[in-house]
Amino acid sequence: MLDKYVAKNNRKTAYRTINGEAVVVNLKDSTFHTLNPVATFIWEQADGQFTVKQIVERICQEFEVDRDTAERDCLEFLDVLTNRDLVVLSQAPAEGN
Amino acid sequence: MLIRSESDEFMTETEKRYAQFIAADAAPVFSIQVNILSETITPNPAPDFEKPEVTFLNGAERGVFTWPGLSGEFDFIKKEARMRCALAPAGLNSFLRFIYSVILLKEQGFLVHASGLIKNGVGYIFPGKSGAGKTTITQLSPNATLLSDDLPLVKVGAPPSIFGTPFWGGLAVAGEQTSAALGGIYFPVKDKEKYVERLTAKKVLEKLLSNTVFFFKKDEFSKQLFKLCFDLATSVPGYELHFSPDPSFWECIDVR
Numbered sequence: 435m436l437d438k439y440v441a442k443n444n445r446k447t448a449y450r451t452i453n454g455e456a457v458v459v460n461l462k463d464s465t466f467h468t469l470n471p472v473a474t475f476i477w478e479q480a481d482g483q484f485t486v487k488q489i490v491e492r493i494c495q496e497f498e499v500d501r502d503t504a505e506r507d508c509l510e511f512l513d514v515l516t517n518r519d520l521v522v523l524s525q526a527p528a529e530g531n
Numbered sequence: 532m533l534i535r536s537e538s539d540e541f542m543t544e545t546e547k548r549y550a551q552f553i554a555a556d557a558a559p560v561f562s563i564q565v566n567i568l569s570e571t572i573t574p575n576p577a578p579d580f581e582k583p584e585v586t587f588l589n590g591a592e593r594g595v596f597t598w599p600g601l602s603g604e605f606d607f608i609k610k611e612a613r614m615r616c617a618l619a620p621a622g623l624n625s626f627l628r629f630i631y632s633v634i635l636l637k638e639q640g641f642l643v644h645a646s647g648l649i650k651n652g653v654g655y656i657f658p659g660k661s662g663a664g665k666t667t668i669t670q671l672s673p674n675a676t677l678l679s680d681d682l683p684l685v686k687v688g689a690p691p692s693i694f695g696t697p698f699w700g701g702l703a704v705a706g707e708q709t710s711a712a713l714g715g716i717y718f719p720v721k722d723k724e725k726y727v728e729r730l731t732a733k734k735v736l737e738k739l740l741s742n743t744v745f746f747f748k749k750d751e752f753s754k755q756l757f758k759l760c761f762d763l764a765t766s767v768p769g770y771e772l773h774f775s776p777d778p779s780f781w782e783c784i785d786v787r
Contacts, residue, residue: 448754450761452733459740459757461750466740468733 436505438523440489440512441482447520449477460520467520472497473511480521482528486512532627533559538567545623551705552697561630563603563612565623583629591749598625607633628682628698632744636755640686640694644742647683647693647706648675654693654711655784656683657719657772658742664719664774666701671778678706685713687762713767717784722773727783735769736761 442449449458456474459466469477475496479489486508493504515521536542546553587594592607596614601622603614612630616622628642635641645658646665650672657668669680678693681700686692691713695706717727718738730738739760768787774780 445750448757450736450757452736452761452765453731455733457733457736457740457761459753461753464753466737468737 435509435512435523436487436490437485438525439482439485439527440480441522441524441528442477442480443520443522451478458520460518462519465518467518472499472507476508476511477515480515482524486523532630533562534565534623535562536565536567538565541565541567548624549697549705552708561610561612561634563614563623563626563630566613566615568615568617583625585629585749587749591751596626596629598622601626605630624698631684633752635684635686636752636759638686639688639759640684641743641756641759642682642696642698643685643739644681644744645683646680646700647678647695648672649678649693649709649711650675650781651785652711653714654678655715655717656685656693656713657717658739659719660742661700664721667776668719668774668780669702671774671776671780673778676707676709677702677704678709680704680706685763687759687766691763691767713763715784715787716763716767716769717772718769720771720773721775723775724773725775725777725780725783726773727787728771728773730769730771732765732769735767736764738769739764 446462447458447460449456451474454471454474456469456477457466458469472493475493476489479492490505490508493499493508494501512521516523534545583596583598585594585596594605596603596605601614601616603612603626605612614626632642643656643658644660645656646669647656648669657665659665666680669677678695679698680702682696682698683706684694684696692710693713694710695708697705699705716735743756743760772780
């Protein structure tokens, strides 16, 4: 899991960020999700160019949080996003970025 | 919108239903041919605007629409549709709301579940689901111009504006065919006290999305609608309006 690349599922989502917090719409079922600042940070890093491990490292740099907590929270959040089809995890970085 | 039918009874009912919005000399942007399945007046179908079945064919321009007691085909390139329904006004109303929802996107506009009013030249919307107090707000506002107690039209431009529509809720009265710049978005909350609480733009967006009809099942339309909601939430101030059934709630709004 930690070595996988994370990308937003752009075909199924739209989002906007207001004052550092994102609102994400799932276009397939018209549900929407509001993200806190840390979740928004993860969402914005999910461009297909970074692995989960790299995103965890960036969270530690950006927010005052220890690595274990950052990793646990990041994995939990990505689990929710993948279950809702909002992000995709892959073995290779996304092309075209 | 040009509406045609061979049923005189249907046309009479339609002219009566949309009397305030008939424009005899306007060029139609879309035409609907209505075929009446039975001349027997049937009860209106359940007001289930949230769940029409819309299927798009070959992209976003053509498709079929079904709703209790109604079916139809639409073509947004030819700007025409055909509809079959029983002689029940709610059938055409449901179809019109769908057609307008798509057409309006190109005009930077959308329909929102809200009551809409103009007071002292300023437009206001009060979005909420059934039971939130939309109709109550309009009943408590005798000095305001009614735009709709259920589904006004909002256009996101400079400035964002609100328009009257013939789409009504419990009030069963069409709005005025007029418009005004939108001065505020007030989400009604029934309470014992009256006060107004400013909301963040993010909260306004969340609440707007909850009261906007995302039934397209078509990504490009949903993306456009989401963008319009975002633009509105970040350009017009939004509040929670706590109110009791008393017209004095306007005091909280008028001071802003």
